[in-house]
Amino acid sequence: MLCAAALMGVSVSAMADIAVIINPGQSQVPADDQIERLFLGKQKGLTPFNLAESQPARDEFNSKVLGKNSSQLKAYWSKLIFTGGGTPPADMADAAAMKAKVAADVNAIGYIPADAVDASVKVIKTL
Secondary structure, eight states: OHHHHHHHHHHHHHSOOEEEEEOTTOOOOOOHHHHHHHHTTSOOSSEEEEEOTTSHHHHHHIIIIIOOOHHHHHHHHHHHHHHTSOOOOEEESSHHHHHHHHHHOTTEEEEEEGGGOOTTSEEEEEO
């Protein structure tokens, strides 16, 4: 029993929290449902940016916020692109690139591992 608890503790601690971030100068903070709509191209306002597909935080964000895995999102965006309904958010190579983009663009919204947050961005939600 103790071993199982220890193993579960290791699993839980191995998963890093994800911070949804905006520019500190942005006064409008989107609600949870608005974050989802922004990243699915269903709402205008802030410009969403994704981490690169190689970044583990991307899969976690997609699952927790969008309720989709990577293949479901690829199918979703393929359909929208084909019908002229939108384009997916641009990819940032890593957390440093995401922070730099969000810090430089007052209308940007993105996400990074929570341990990568610094004063250059404002956290609006932690997953």
